[in-house]
Amino acid sequence: MEKKNFVTLVAGVIGGLLFSLGMCMCLLPEWNMFNIGVGFGTVGAVILLITAVVNWKMSGKKLPKLNAKTVGKVLYGLFATIVFGVGMSLVMAFEGMMLIGILVGIVGIVLLLFLIPMCFGFKKKEN
Secondary structure, three states: OOHHHHHHHHHHHHHHHHHHHHHHHHHOHHHOOHHHHHHHHHHHHHHHHHHHHHHHHHHOOOOOOOOHHHHHHHHHHHHHHHHHHHHHHHHHHOOOOHHHHHHHHHHHHHHHHOHHHHHHOOOOOOO
16 A cells, blocks of 8 residues: 555545544434534535545545446445444444444444545555
8 A cells, every 4th residue: 555545545434434433423313413513514524525636636546437336336435334334223223233334334344445446456565
């Protein structure tokens, strides 16, 4: 993995965490933090957008071609994100579903981690 990809990964995780925490603050009335959640969600979304634009510019690449492989990756990413979100919802919103929610969330995280080799592949180290 190249340095710019690692930086993008870290910035994406930070933006994603801020965005998801903000969404939780907004959607869980027990927390009573709607206004703060909007701020967190907005900051997270802006970080994610900036991360995507910076990575795109640093790579010097054009927009990806719209083909079956790209559509498959996007659909897989959406599916993995939904699995992760279902796990989070089970933990936070449904009483007595914490263990199942944690397990579903872990499956979602593993599915999302598989996106890295799907999108970037593995590179052999050259001496």
